[in-house]
Structure formats: structure tokens, C-alpha cells
Amino acid sequence: MISLKKYLDAPHTGSAAYADSEETALANASLAAYRSALSEMGACSLNACPALGNGLRQSLGKLEAKLSPPVSVQEIESSEKKVTEQLQDWGHKTAGHYRQQTDEIKAMLLVMTRTAESVGERDKRATGKMSEVTSRLEKIATLEDLTQIRSSIEKSAAELKTSIDRMAAEGKAAIDELKAEVSTYQAKLEEAELIASRDALTGLGSRLWVEGQIERRVKSGAPLCVAVIDINGFKQINDEHGHLAGDEILKQFAGELQSVCRSADLIGRWGGDEFIIVLDCGLPQAKAKIDRLREWTCGSYKIHGRNGPIKLHVEASIGLAEHLPGESMKGLLERADADMYQDKAACKARRAAGRPSA
Numbered sequence: 001m002i003s004l005k006k007y008l009d010a011p012h013t014g015s016a017a018y019a020d021s022e023e024t025a026l027a028n029a030s031l032a033a034y035r036s037a038l039s040e041m042g043a044c045s046l047n048a049c050p051a052l053g054n055g056l057r058q059s060l061g062k063l064e065a066k067l068s069p070p071v072s073v074q075e076i077e078s079s080e081k082k083v084t085e086q087l088q089d090w091g092h093k094t095a096g097h098y099r100q101q102t103d104e105i106k107a108m109l110l111v112m113t114r115t116a117e118s119v120g121e122r123d124k125r126a127t128g129k130m131s132e133v134t135s136r137l138e139k140i141a142t143l144e145d146l147t148q149i150r151s152s153i154e155k156s157a158a159e160l161k162t163s164i165d166r167m168a169a170e171g172k173a174a175i176d177e178l179k180a181e182v183s184t185y186q187a188k189l190e191e192a193e194l195i196a197s198r199d200a201l202t203g204l205g206s207r208l209w210v211e212g213q214i215e216r217r218v219k220s221g222a223p224l225c226v227a228v229i230d231i232n233g234f235k236q237i238n239d240e241h242g243h244l245a246g247d248e249i250l251k252q253f254a255g256e257l258q259s260v261c262r263s264a265d266l267i268g269r270w271g272g273d274e275f276i277i278v279l280d281c282g283l284p285q286a287k288a289k290i291d292r293l294r295e296w297t298c299g300s301y302k303i304h305g306r307n308g309p310i311k312l313h314v315e316a317s318i319g320l321a322e323h324l325p326g327e328s329m330k331g332l333l334e335r336a337d338a339d340m341y342q343d344k345a346a347c348k349a350r351r352a353a354g355r356p357s358a
Helices: 002-009 015-020 022-048 050-066 073-140 144-197 207-220 234-241 243-260 283-297 329-352
Strands: 225-231 266-271 274-279 299-305 308-314 316-322
Touching: 022 050, 022 073, 050 073, 073 144, 073 207, 144 207, 207 266, 207 274, 207 329, 225 243, 225 283, 225 329, 234 243, 234 308, 243 266, 243 274, 243 283, 243 299, 243 308, 274 283, 283 316, 316 329
Parallel strands: none
Antiparallel strands: 225 274, 225 316, 266 274, 299 308
């Protein structure tokens, strides 16, 4: 992609030079590889989630068709942005789709459990009734004028009782086994839900989980503030010290967030080097919390670099927004994100002027 853009930006003199140049061959090959990658992503999305993959495959197919040579740098950059947006949107929808399916399976298994329990109670009642019949037959068999019948009835009663006892025992064993299996599946589903709700790297809440929590609070109308946090210069950390060092910064930063926040505050990883905090309070109280958070989390971090332990100074830009009556979750997050970028611009201006960050 970079070679293709570089080539398209470069001046060319004459159609013959364009056709024969090595850069032309490289550009054509890069474009073909890019288009092939779009096609493969569409196919993989269909395999990963048949219910939602076809839409993404069609969208990527349209973008691929528009990239027939010749193409401009603007067209390449525009397609790259659209691909990113479509993949992110598809990822969120797919996660929600599988979470819904998990909920449906869980509900179905719980229904099976309740059904098994009701069947067990029914069998107990039936066994009780049959035992009563057995007792009556045994009493009849003791009458002196039924001597010849008594032996036959006693034998029948005993056989009936044995059969009923065996049926009850087998039924209970089958029900217990079913309950155990359902309990196992339910535990696995709960474990899957827990994994889906956690960010694998930091252990904080996942973006999908945090969005669900915000939606519930928005519907309730209770006081709510959202803070979006972005680590400044994180790309430079990755470039200079490696992605493992970057991951270590993210994990340490997440730990600091958990240390400074209360247990009632919801903390999640929003993606990349961005985090989000959900505060159940008004704006004045939220601002005070964010000031303490900025002072606590920004500063010196010790990590393992390529050549041994190193210390890095980490700063973060923070955006804060309070939920307004009737406002959607999307609107609230957009305002918090915009406030974060204003804070980031202010941090850059202070550094350029040689002043310390706030």
C-alpha cells in the first residue's frame, strides 16, 4: 500500500517510461495484492459469520471493483478509510450477534432444566400413586376367603412395586445426569460471556461490554459521565521500543486506572491506546475524579525494552462529557471524543511552547 501511494504521488514523464518502469510493475502488483486481500477478507467474513458476512463481502467487493487501474492516491486513501470503518462496524455487529445467540442457547438450556425438574416431580407423584395401589392389593390379599387369589395378587403386587421402584430410580438417575450436563453447559456459557466481556490484554471491560453498560444507564436517565482517555505518543513507543513494550505500557496504565478509580466506576479498553471510564455522577464530581486520575496515571513508567529496562514518561489526553437528557449513547461518546482531541491539541501546544503538561 505504501509503495503504491508513493508511486502514484511521484511525477512521471512520458507514457513509455510509465509502462516500462520498475515502479509501474511494483504499483500494479501492490494494487492487485490489495484487491485480492479485500476479496479474501470478504470470503473470510462469510465463513466467520454467515449471518452477517455476506453484507461485508458485498461492500468490500464494491470497493475492490472501484480500484481498477488507473487509480489515484485519493482513491486509495478513501478506500482504506472505508475498509477500516466497515471492518470495525462488522466486528461490533458480529460480536453482538454471537452474544445474542449465546443468550438464546443459555435460555434454552435453562428451560430444559426446569422441564427436567417438573418431569422428576411428576414421576415422584406417579410412583406414590402406584405404591398406594400396591398397598391396597396387599390388604385385599390377606382376606381369608381369597386364599387362592392371595398368592397371585401378592406376587403381582411385589412385581409391580419392584418395577415402579426401578422406574423411579432410573428416572432420577437420568434427571440427575441431565441436570449435571445442563449445569456444565451453563458454566461454559457463563465462562464464554466473561471472556467476551473482558479485554484480553489488560483485563479491563471490552468495548462491547462497556457499550452495553452505557446503554442501560442512558435508558435509566440516571446521572452519567463518560471519560475517553488516549495515551499520547503511543505509536512512537511502539516504533522505538517494540510492540511488546507498548503492550506492557497498556497493561501498566490499565492497572493505574484501576488503582485510582472506585469499584463502582466502570473501566474499559476502547481500542488501541484508548480507554474509557463510565462515572455514575454529575459533571462537577466527574471533573474532580478526572483531575485525580490524570495526576495519578501520568508520569514515569518502567518497562522492559529491546535492550533492557527503561523508563518512559507517559502522558494522556482526556475528554469528558456528561449525558444530556434525550441524548443517544453515540452522541455522548462523540462529545467525549471531541473533548479528548481538544485536550490532545492543548498538550501539543504546551509542549511546543516548552511548558509542562497539565
